[in-house]
Amino acid sequence: MTQHNTPDVETAAAVAGMLAALAHIDGAGFHGIDAALRKESPIIDEFWSSRSRAAQIAAASIPWPEELEQQAKSLGDAAGRLATALGGGDAKIAATRAREAHVAWHTLNTPAWNYLAKTVDLEVEGEATRDHHHH
Template sequence: MNHHGDPNVEAVVPTEGLVAALTFIDNVGFHGIATSLTGTAPLVERSWPVLIRNARTAVAVIGWPDELQTLAKRFAAAAGRLAAALDQPDVRATGEPAQELHLAYHALSDAGWAYLARAAGIPEEGRNPHQHDHATPPPAH
């Protein structure tokens, strides 16, 4: 089943599911979470554990296309690690899992939206849709 776009992109899952999962994870705020948890005074917002667990579920429930499955599994695993770290009393133990999830999120989101654009026949524009730089890692703590 192909959707009006690139004949080489096979829609193996309903695009609505991909759009829903990507939209959900795009609105969690992984950049802000990672920035807060890797900063000099890490602080955990009460809503984060639930958001992260829900994002993990939203990604895990989708039957991702073959080319995105590894990224989806990496995201779900990273979300599980951060959720577990947030349950621990040492907030400083959340920094590394938060950064890992932030990077896994970007990889999945970017690749997922690119996949959907190809499926729709929309050419890629070659830009970073998240508008922040990842070249400089956060300070070590």
């Protein structure tokens, strides 16, 4: 097994914060929400709003590295708008907001995971840290 760089305590705390935030953000299911709301007769799942709100809170809860700050803010803003739209119950408006949140998630997800990989001295290999789904 290859030994990788072990971050100092301060870096480890920042990494842990990012891991926790990304777990909530990735767990929101923005891809699935977007896909479901683009169906012919979409139905809003009662849990989507709270998951979107949790992602919004997670994005705002940690200090992101400078190169990820704007992406995290954009994701948090988009997740908040989606949560509000889902709570309003209008599937058409929610579909537009879901598309925005999905795109914002992609804009943050890969760079954030790549940043973490580099932080612990792991090579960023091709598609290894990318989400794997088709649009």
